[in-house]
Amino acid sequence: xxxxxALSGGVDSAVAAARAVDAGHxxxxxxxxxxxxRDQLRxxxxxxxxIEDAGDxxxxxxxxxxxxxxxxxxxxxxxxxxxxxxxxxxxxRTPNPCVRCNEHVKFSALLDKGVAxxxxxxxxxxxxxxxxxxxxxxxxxxxxxAAKDQSYVLAVMGPERLARALFPLGDVVSKEQxxxxxxxxxxxxxxxxxxxxxxxxxxxxxxxxxxxxxxxRPGEVVDADGTVVGAHDGAYAYTVxxxxxxxxxxxxxxxxxxYVLAVEPVQNRVVVGPAEALAVTAVRADRAVWFGDAPAxxxxxxxxxxxxxxxxxxxxxxxxxxxxxxxDAGAALRGVAPGQSLVLYAGSxxxxxxxxxxxxxxxxxxxxxxxxxxx
Amino acid sequence: MSVYLDHAATTPMLPAxxxxxxxxxxxTGNPSSLHASGRAARRTVEEGRERLxxxxxxxxxxxxxTSGGTEADNLAVKGLFWARRTADPxxxxxxxxxxxxxxxxxxxxxxxxxAGAEVVLLPVDGDGVxxxxxxxxxxxxxxxxxxxVSVMWANNEVGALQPVDEVVAxxxxxxxxxxxxxxxxxxxxxxxxxxxxxxxxxxxxHKLGGPGGIGALLARRxxxxxxVLHGGGQERGxxxxxxxxxxxxxxxxxxxEAVATMPELAVRVGALRDRLVAGVLERAEGARLRGPEQAxxxxxxxxxxxxxGCEGDSLLYLLDSAGxxxxxxxxxxxxxxxxxxxxxxxxxxxxxxxxxxxxSLGHTSTEExxxxxxxxxxxxxxxxxxAGRALRAAVPA
Numbered sequence: 198x199x200x201x202x203a204l205s206g207g208v209d210s211a212v213a214a215a216r217a218v219d220a221g222h223x224x225x226x227x228x229x230x231x232x233x234x235r236d237q238l239r240x241x242x243x244x245x246x247x248i249e250d251a252g253d254x255x256x257x258x259x260x261x262x263x264x265x266x267x268x269x270x271x272x273x274x275x276x277x278x279x280x281x282x283x284x285x286x287x288x289x290r291t292p293n294p295c296v297r298c299n300e301h302v303k304f305s306a307l308l309d310k311g312v313a314x315x316x317x318x319x320x321x322x323x324x325x326x327x328x329x330x331x332x333x334x335x336x337x338x339x340x341x342x343a344a345k346d347q348s349y350v351l352a353v354m355g356p357e358r359l360a361r362a363l364f365p366l367g368d369v370v371s372k373e374q375x376x377x378x379x380x381x382x383x384x385x386x387x388x389x390x391x392x393x394x395x396x397x398x399x400x401x402x403x404x405x406x407x408x409x410x411x412x413x414r415p416g417e418v419v420d421a422d423g424t425v426v427g428a429h430d431g432a433y434a435y436t437v438x439x440x441x442x443x444x445x446x447x448x449x450x451x452x453x454x455x456y457v458l459a460v461e462p463v464q465n466r467v468v469v470g471p472a473e474a475l476a477v478t479a480v481r482a483d484r485a486v487w488f489g490d491a492p493a494x495x496x497x498x499x500x501x502x503x504x505x506x507x508x509x510x511x512x513x514x515x516x517x518x519x520x521x522x523x524x525d526a527g528a529a530l531r532g533v534a535p536g537q538s539l540v541l542y543a544g545s546x547x548x549x550x551x552x553x554x555x556x557x558x559x560x561x562x563x564x565x566x567x568x569x570x571x572x
Numbered sequence: 573m574s575v576y577l578d579h580a581a582t583t584p585m586l587p588a589x590x591x592x593x594x595x596x597x598x599x600t601g602n603p604s605s606l607h608a609s610g611r612a613a614r615r616t617v618e619e620g621r622e623r624l625x626x627x628x629x630x631x632x633x634x635x636x637x638t639s640g641g642t643e644a645d646n647l648a649v650k651g652l653f654w655a656r657r658t659a660d661p662x663x664x665x666x667x668x669x670x671x672x673x674x675x676x677x678x679x680x681x682x683x684x685x686x687a688g689a690e691v692v693l694l695p696v697d698g699d700g701v702x703x704x705x706x707x708x709x710x711x712x713x714x715x716x717x718x719x720x721v722s723v724m725w726a727n728n729e730v731g732a733l734q735p736v737d738e739v740v741a742x743x744x745x746x747x748x749x750x751x752x753x754x755x756x757x758x759x760x761x762x763x764x765x766x767x768x769x770x771x772x773x774x775x776x777x778h779k780l781g782g783p784g785g786i787g788a789l790l791a792r793r794x795x796x797x798x799x800v801l802h803g804g805g806q807e808r809g810x811x812x813x814x815x816x817x818x819x820x821x822x823x824x825x826x827x828x829e830a831v832a833t834m835p836e837l838a839v840r841v842g843a844l845r846d847r848l849v850a851g852v853l854e855r856a857e858g859a860r861l862r863g864p865e866q867a868x869x870x871x872x873x874x875x876x877x878x879x880x881g882c883e884g885d886s887l888l889y890l891l892d893s894a895g896x897x898x899x900x901x902x903x904x905x906x907x908x909x910x911x912x913x914x915x916x917x918x919x920x921x922x923x924x925x926x927x928x929x930x931x932s933l934g935h936t937s938t939e940e941x942x943x944x945x946x947x948x949x950x951x952x953x954x955x956x957x958x959a960g961r962a963l964r965a966a967v968p969a
Binding site: 225264266267268269270272273276277301302305306309310312313314315 | 883885886888889890892893910926955956958959961962963965966967
């Protein structure tokens, strides 16, 4: 196969490309330039768009002896991932930009351009497994290393795009194995630290980034009965389940910590309350994507709502272009925010994914939560 | 066997230059040392300097050897600005053409940030040729406040020859020194330092068949130039640093041969280029020649195109995989393609500028090279255009 290896400049994508070369594919390395901002290009090594990362990616390609190109996908990135990030927060939801990047950039803009240029597949350093079934269809599975598993952020690509994806690191047993393999292959990125932050928020200050782009919009923080307990600079900067950074003027009557229960963009209000008010018994979502047939009502599955969160047992109530799942008794999911990705699993296999629109909780929710979360 | 059509990036070394370099490399001696080894190295350097000066129409004492074109450009822009401004604090305006190489543009903007320079970008016409009327108007208004003018001999991307004579005549009327980056011109068109009237001129080894890592700034005798590199006081104190005798000798041999064979090369390579241009325009859909159409107004070895709806990097990849080595012509940020500032200055939009592809021929180019491009390019353009469409479709409307 002719394989386009996305090289971020990190260790995972470099080893993945090396394995694709070993597998006998004709591999070409591409680094995606996602920011045209020269300051961001020149400073720091955070994220995926610094000069240092592009240089590391080029060096890895040189070591592997494969051609290397930098493709400018900054316009696509800005118009999809960054724009979605801003509009979702503005609407009181909580986006996952890595999911959007996989949906619109890596497995869309990059893949489509690659296919048009004659490539058969895109190879990345994601930790996930693709299992081919006897009938030729493909399944997306969790990685062997549960701690590194990234199937959650990949599920959005759906089956057609999965057919053109290559994840050579799916069976790696640990990140240490990847690093050791990189060192043994002479890849100088073997000891490079992992990146965790949102790549386009250069200093890691998401609230500051949102304030710069969306402007200050002061409003009230209220508790469940509408009593004003604090102030904020813009409701968009808050996420359901958030505890830190609330700057509440009045302590709760019971003295216990309070969390964001709802973000109300129209009223520009943030509703806070006790931890138990965040508990969830059912989750609803839309924009569903299924690998194979959508599961029938009553199907037992596991659901995951965060990239690094645990999966919990659930039962399918509805699954078509929308999804509703009821969590098993005793399954604990807290602070599920609209906008988050809901991924359904059967064991290690990804059934599908959808975008959370609302939840049901055991505690009688404040009116604010009804209107904002149960949209 | 690859088809190498990126001579403007670097051109294969001439056999005589390789021979000189390898012979000299084995010899020991710091040209600044007083003992016999030092004297021998010094002699090699000075003979090289004389040879270079003779080839370029300069006096040996006007040759300031540097590590290459970028250093020579930095020395010219910074050294001339500081010297002029020290002599006359009012002279802060720094005039550079908007199509200069980054080795001139970036030092100019650096001087604006750090040394109080006021950078003025001189506009160009649609062919990439500097607008001398704009220069005349600028000097008429601010001539007494201008420190220097820098306009290249020929543009590295679109090959446009610049009106250096006119620029010199205009600037000298106001007592303003003129620098020209001539790295692309030497060996392709007649370049005579004394005859040009220039105050300073940049040349470099690896663009004319010499080695990399060596270049020179020709600086008119008596020109006041503030040093940028300080140290051992080599090169009359203008450029400190131990000279590499082997590089100097090899560079000089290459320059001499490049200048001597220039008339013949220009005819031969010019004919290849003309056939390449005609063939590309005829066979590749949506191709447009950029830079002057008239052969006499552009470098004989340069062919530059944009292809509607294509990205230059897609074309580069497709040609590379067909064994053809070309360039988008524009500078990169660690390989991150930026739309060319030259094409933007010529009035192209960003989308057009992204579809740029430069073929630059040289002394090793053959008819077969041109055939190979004309064979591979139409399919590559077709495919690159499909990739461009795919990319645009990936963004929701």
